[in-house]
Amino acid sequence: MNSNLIWLVALPLIGSAVAAIVVRYKFLDRLITFLTFATTLFVLFSVHVGQSYSWGLNFLGTTLNLTLNVSHLSIFMLYISIAFGTVLTFYSLIDHSRMKGFLLLLILAANNWIFMSNDMVGFFFAWELMGWASVVSVLGGREREKSRHAALYYMIMSVSGSYSMFFGIFTLWRLTGTFSISANIAYLSSIVGIHPWWVLGIVSLFFVTFMIKAGIFPFHTWVPLAYAYSPDAFTPFLSAVMSKYGIYGMLLFMPLSLMERGFPSAFGGVPWTNYIFVWIGVITAVLGTVLAIFQDDVKKLFAYSSLSNLGYVVAAIALFTPVGITAGIFHAFNHLLFKGTLFITLLAVISRSGTSKLSEMGGLWKKMPITFFTFFVGIASAAGIPPFNGFGSKWLIYQAMIKQHLPFATILLFLASTGAFMYLFKAFHSIFLGQLSHDYDRVKEVSAVGKITEFFLMFAMTFFGVQPGYILKPIGAIVKSMGLKPLPVMANGYVTGMFSNIYVPLISWSLAVSFTLGFILFFVSAKHKYVSQENNYTAGQIPEDWGLTPETYQFSWNFYQPVEKLFAPFFRIKIDGFFRGTGDWTKTIGSAIKEIFVGNAQMYAFFAIVGLIIFVIAGWMA
Amino acid sequence: MSQSQWSELVNYFRGRSMWMLHYCTGCGAIELPPVMTSRWDMERFGIIPMATPRQADILLITGYLSIKTLKRVVYTYDQMSTPKWVLGFGSCTINGGIYWDSYNVIDRLDKYIPVDIYIAGCMPRPEAIMDSFIKLREMVQKGEAKGYEKYTKNYEWYKANQDHVFGRSEPVLRKAEEVTKSA
């Protein structure tokens, strides 16, 4: 019995209550949020693997045991999520978005509960708490109408996911009579050889929920909306931490080694259920990338980018090999770090420029140099460029895929990676590079708090890039706890894939030496002088008489027009082929799907009723 | 290695690699394709055409310059980094050529920017252009082509000449009162 576990949940709840009281005083609200996060992180230091806590709850005459249990995976997730939350809340102490601190604390409570919970009732309750709190959080975006629509959409998706999970939980309970997650998984793995289809069905119910939360194809539709229209200070948390709940859930069920015993193998020794899942991940990665290339709203762009990265993670963990799981969790961590950083810098940029449209920004690097560098390190990480942190995990993912002899999936992932470089550069250029508009002459760099945070994040991204061992060791423990052989992590930074090795510090040293040489050559050669941005091909002459302004020279509209032309046939297929279809049948189905996704009040009501029916059936079966 | 030896070396290399920005204003531009292509092939002297003033060492003005064009030429010249040289091509740059009494075409280029070598002729043959390249190369290697230094030293004079053309604030001719401003 370790009562410190209960504090991890109780503290944020208390903090949330206090913050809710002072919600009118914005700074106080933020301060309490930050302090609660920091305290929770402090409490977390006393938590160790293997601790557990449980208490009984009298529910309708039966006693329900709520259990908290700390596994290797949970403590890893707890650390990264709370640490990131602390950084974020520290940063957002003085921002101007309409995020409510108490909602974030509610999510934190749910977050800790989800990661520690070892019973499905608690898990489900925490999941719901997290879902509703985040739905309400999304409501406070800059554009009220759109954020309301996004929140509604998100709510529908999240509720339907919850029904699915609810159904799954009660089915399992009826079969085993217990709510304990570990016991249920043990039960499932014992019957997987006998009734594979049953197990598949039950697990799918859970996986739908997790895929919705992680935004995996085909349940990705809520992601861009919710990310783009949520409050700017909340989006980092939404993207960095909350998308990982789905991954966590999948990892819980992965040790079933899914259908290895019940189903034949597909290519490369991967069970075919996993194989399908790998492809779902790959499709998500490619889809997210391609759609991100065409976005003009920067938050939407990075929403699709998150989609793409989670696709990578899913593809890697679905392999369920030591390299795959390591790569997947490592990438999930890296995604948390760099995408959190990117969204934090976006928060800074959007609050200063007042717009999230890429075509309206530009040239901010002279005004916000530190934010610019943070963003640069962020996109370098996201593009997987050594020595920053995204590289190791992407490299490992390729290794894992190749090890299973899946070249086509790997090629597509590589395409997604190159495409990632494209959209990242598009965002980078359109925000920071290019011509500075006169509208932004008075833009200032972030405050001291912001600078500290940005320096810290830059340091973190470089540190975990150069020394991946610090993060690969705990991941190794997780892999071991799943019953697999962990990757040999020789020294900090020496990563052994199955196909080749990299020694990341060596890359960093090589880069350091070559940059020194580059700088020496640069300063030895002839002098240069600095000129203004107007002194380029217009020769310092701004032909205002012709109605042209500096912004006219900012090239950010239709940035990848040739690519759009290239993909135009595919977009046509989507609209014409899918919805309008070749016959009435397709038409009907198409319009039905359209109804669901477009969503009017009747459809939502219909959803609620269907959910209710599922609920009743589940109850009856129980 | 002493200072002078070093600059000698630098000048040698500069002479061996001269990149050209051709500012094609008049009819003379048609003489350049044979110079660039297989008939005369200026690349064998390390001279290649460049697309922007940033990259260029030679500014080749191929023909007459109206006032508006001259303004752009001056901008272009200012955008080039030192060392830089100007070649005036054809009679038009020397004395206005057939446009000698035009109301809109300047007569002598080196009033406005320093010209290192003039190529006479209307139009000069490609051989003349090649010859001017060789001359320029000899001058550069001997350290004689110093037009850009002249420009810096006598900037006031050049600037005054430029402003005289660009910045007119009153009519040039005395019959100003007869101008039908009401028209």
Added chain:
Amino acid sequence: MTILLKLIQGIGVGALSIAVGLLFIGIGRKITARIQRRYGPPPIQNFFDIFKLLSKRSISHGFAFDLGLIAGFSALLAAVVFLPMGQINIFPHNSSLIMIIYLMTMAYLGMAMGVSSSGNPNATIGIARALTMMMGYEVPFAAVIFSVYIFSRTGSLANIVAAQSGGFLNWNLVRLPFGFVAAEIALQGMLGEKPFDMTIAPSEIASGPMVEMGGKYLGFGMLQHSIGLFIETGIMVDLFLGGASNIWIFIAKQFVLYFAALMINAIMPRFRIEEGVSFMWKFPLLLGVVQALIVVL
């Protein structure tokens, strides 16, 4: 002591790659001139050019411009030391191909950042074209390298070279012919030679990324190009032509590849961007996929 030795070796390899790259481009200019029935510049012309550029004054648009150009050059310099070339192999246990490719990506990112920070739209258009083209050629190239990975059961270039030892018939060129053709076409795009030179289109976008670069900046760009040429052809030699027993043979093999690319360059017009990408995704990718299928099945 070993560290110092490796450092000196690394710098030596960097210098070698620059020299070889510049010489290649010079010889390439001469050959192109001869194909076009011109006399052409001397083969060492590029050394004159580099010297002149580094000694010429230049303009800059700010620290991002400086840093970007330095990054473009240095990251490639950092990548070249991991390339096994003949008997020169400084870090034999660290020659993962994907690592080298991603290191090169850093150079492109740096370059892109530098030239775009100048604010010249022509530069950005060039970069957008380059990135689009990169998406085009990396896909068939990825197909090929993953086929080679699976075929050789290793992802380290040094081991791939070792796996091809023992005569011409063991070369991947013979064993994986479709992959070689696909990679050769991808190489054309990588080197930015015609018909895939839409990035640097002097008449349309004023030489694209290089539009604001002059003096030493352009010099850094040229150095980057020459090292890039060295690495890209070097990777191809290691992947398909069985590496080499010493550095001279290695350079000779590289030159053979570059020569082939030059020949195509000299007689081809230019693709439009989306044509280039869709070409890359049709013929070379098909070959790459066929090769991957053959390897896997």
Added chain:
Amino acid sequence: MLKYVKTLNSMGLKARPLGDWEFEVLTPKERVAETLSYLKGSGFETFIHLMCVDWIDDGEFELVYNVESYGEAIQALVKTRIPREKPSMMTMMNLWGLCQVYEREIHEFFGIKFEGNPNLEQFFLENWMDLPPLRKDFDTKEFSEELFGFKEDESHGIKAPERIEYK
């Protein structure tokens, strides 16, 4: 072609053929719009050019509207004369929007005001304050000497050619 000439003559205008494919119409200033709209209605849909001739001795400007019928491959020159003193003309923009640019150019080089044309700002010239340069009474040589400082025997040893006097 002759039918147009005949019709135009019957309208009281002086029209005569100039060759196989061209005829001219002399109209007073007030009837230009009428003539041009008649021609446009009968197939001369393409406006080619607007020219101006300075008849300095007559004290008149002559405006020449050049229109073409692609269907019959013939051109018509509609000529009108306006006095040199305070020259003005009504715009033809309602017939051809293209006229806007030509009229702007004519205004720039001859100083003819086109009533109804919204934009008669400088087009080719910059910062021009002298007489409109294509008028016959504008002395380009003197202007050139004054502004560009050109002297005929200036150190180059090249003698400038004799100036052709236009009558």
